[in-house]
Amino acid sequence: MVNDDRLVPAGDSNLPLAPARRRVEKFATGFIKALFRILKIARLHDVNNKALVHPIQDFVSKVEDGLRILGPINFKWGIDIFKVNDIRLRLDDDSFNLARLMADNLRERGIGSLYLSRNIEGEQVKDFLKMYLTAPHNREAYDLLNRELDKAGIPIRTGPLSMGTGEGGYEMVDVDRRVHALILYGRMVALMKRVVAGMEDKSEVKILSRRLQRCTQGLVDLCEAEAHSIIGLAQIKDYDDYEYHHVINVAVLSIVLGREIGLERTELNELASCALFYDIGTFKIPNDVLYKRGKLSEDEWNVIKRHPMLTVSTILKMQGFAPSILKRLIVGFEHHIGYDGSGYPTALKGWKTDLYTRILSIADAFDAMTSRRPNREPIPPDQAMRKLEERSGKLYDPALVKVFINCMGLFPAGSVVQLSDDTFGVVILPGKAPDFDRPKVKILVQSSGKPVNGAVIDLAEKNSNGTYKISVKRLADPVAEKLPVPRYLVGVH
Ligand SMILES: [Fe+2]
Numbered sequence: 001m002v003n004d005d006r007l008v009p010a011g012d013s014n015l016p017l018a019p020a021r022r023r024v025e026k027f028a029t030g031f032i033k034a035l036f037r038i039l040k041i042a043r044l045h046d047v048n049n050k051a052l053v054h055p056i057q058d059f060v061s062k063v064e065d066g067l068r069i070l071g072p073i074n075f076k077w078g079i080d081i082f083k084v085n086d087i088r089l090r091l092d093d094d095s096f097n098l099a100r101l102m103a104d105n106l107r108e109r110g111i112g113s114l115y116l117s118r119n120i121e122g123e124q125v126k127d128f129l130k131m132y133l134t135a136p137h138n139r140e141a142y143d144l145l146n147r148e149l150d151k152a153g154i155p156i157r158t159g160p161l162s163m164g165t166g167e168g169g170y171e172m173v174d175v176d177r178r179v180h181a182l183i184l185y186g187r188m189v190a191l192m193k194r195v196v197a198g199m200e201d202k203s204e205v206k207i208l209s210r211r212l213q214r215c216t217q218g219l220v221d222l223c224e225a226e227a228h229s230i231i232g233l234a235q236i237k238d239y240d241d242y243e244y245h246h247v248i249n250v251a252v253l254s255i256v257l258g259r260e261i262g263l264e265r266t267e268l269n270e271l272a273s274c275a276l277f278y279d280i281g282t283f284k285i286p287n288d289v290l291y292k293r294g295k296l297s298e299d300e301w302n303v304i305k306r307h308p309m310l311t312v313s314t315i316l317k318m319q320g321f322a323p324s325i326l327k328r329l330i331v332g333f334e335h336h337i338g339y340d341g342s343g344y345p346t347a348l349k350g351w352k353t354d355l356y357t358r359i360l361s362i363a364d365a366f367d368a369m370t371s372r373r374p375n376r377e378p379i380p381p382d383q384a385m386r387k388l389e390e391r392s393g394k395l396y397d398p399a400l401v402k403v404f405i406n407c408m409g410l411f412p413a414g415s416v417v418q419l420s421d422d423t424f425g426v427v428i429l430p431g432k433a434p435d436f437d438r439p440k441v442k443i444l445v446q447s448s449g450k451p452v453n454g455a456v457i458d459l460a461e462k463n464s465n466g467t468y469k470i471s472v473k474r475l476a477d478p479v480a481e482k483l484p485v486p487r488y489l490v491g492v493h
Pocket of ligand 1: 278279282307335
């Protein structure tokens with residue numbers, strides 16, 4: 001079966017295959033196979049084993065080919081996305097599966113790319129394999145490995161997980177970006193309300209959709225510059241307008257997750273537009289059924305189960321059919337079908353949901369669980385992350401869940417926390433593996449209750465005796481607790 005995710009065009013790939021592109025893809029197929037083989041065999045045998053002699057020679061010659069054809073080789077991967085020298089690869093089924101298995105393995109050591117700038121010798125490949133296999137399983141391993149490779153003069157460098165983004169996503173955000181993000185968010189909520197109120201008026205919906213698109217492009221821009229400037233937006237919760245805020249939060253979280261796995265700009269925009277419309281069918285379900293407390297009757301449940309189809313028919317009525325809305329229809333139809341094919345509508349055996357659906361269903365579940373809904377109380381983000389983990393492989397794509405937790409941490413940016421010294425602060429950067437519960441926090445309220453423009457504290461810092469200096473005591477609700485914190489810094493609306 002052809003994997004449709006690989007047919008999503010990237011950059012100029014709508015055009016017929018250019019010779020250069022074909023050359024890159026031909027090289028990449030051989031390179032991926034050679035790399036997969038040496039990594040696999042080295043896990044089973046000592047690096048001096050006979051079984052590795054030919055595979056290492058093959059890898060060395062593939063590197064030579066690549067350097068001759070392309071110059072320095074830069075191989076990167078996201079979830080189900082592979083690039084060589086920034087050209088998105090369209091691989092056949094076998095190569096795709098090999099690349100996926102290999103990337104999963106490398107990802108466990110925090111590696112998101114390999115860079116080779118000159119020829120490598122067989123003995124150096126062996127040393128690389130030894131270093132790779134003994135590298136720790138955490139997000140910083142790539143850095144450690146690089147230092148060892150550098151010291152040994154081996155011409156391979158490894159890059160971090162976030163495709164093409166470097167570590168820039170973990171810098172402090174500036175206030176302008178946050179204010180801009182907040183303005184876009186407010187505009188989108190207002191526009192979504194108008195879309196829902198004017199669903200029957202096609203020309204009005206067209207105008208509003210264009211405006212929404214401009215807003216989502218703005219969010220993508222902000223996210224590309226600094227992901228954490230928009231993650232905080234998804235902490236904005238509003239009980240009265242839950243459904244509108246939910247849609248925008250899902251768009252925000254989907255953009256963040258999509259960027260983290262290396263989606264292109266055009267794809268992030270398309271993903272965001274899917275997020276705005278994927279659940280529009282629910283606006284046609286009576287609120288007393290949609291938000292009923294307690295168990296639903298069989299009839300009520302059947303009404304709920306119809307909403308993916310209602311979404312499809314509503315999108316078609318509002319926007320008419322065009323190839324550009326195909327993804328919206330697919331995601332609207334699939335968004336309650338699990339990774340394993342469970343859920344509703346009943347999927348055909350072996351149904352594989354679209355990559356956008358798998359991204360969006362994680363964003364949807366996380367925001368729903370952490371929001372106060374008319375029929376449910378919220379749970380804290382750390383508990384919601386654990387629920388995602390529990391259901392990964394069943395409802396959610398396990399690789400995507402891992403990436404999501406990695407980029408959000410247990411206390412996502414924008415969360416307000418009370419620390420063990422009774423000060424309050426806002427999470428600026430989430431905790432990194434394995435310290436997911438140890439974010440960087442900017443102090444905003446002293447233990448006396450006095451507002452302060454305090455320092456940023458890294459909760460992963462330890463005392464000389466190995467104990468943590470300070471920890472999160474609890475997640476706080478800045479509105480209910482009337483905390484004097486600036487609105488632009490936290491998820492307060
Ligand atoms: Fe839904």
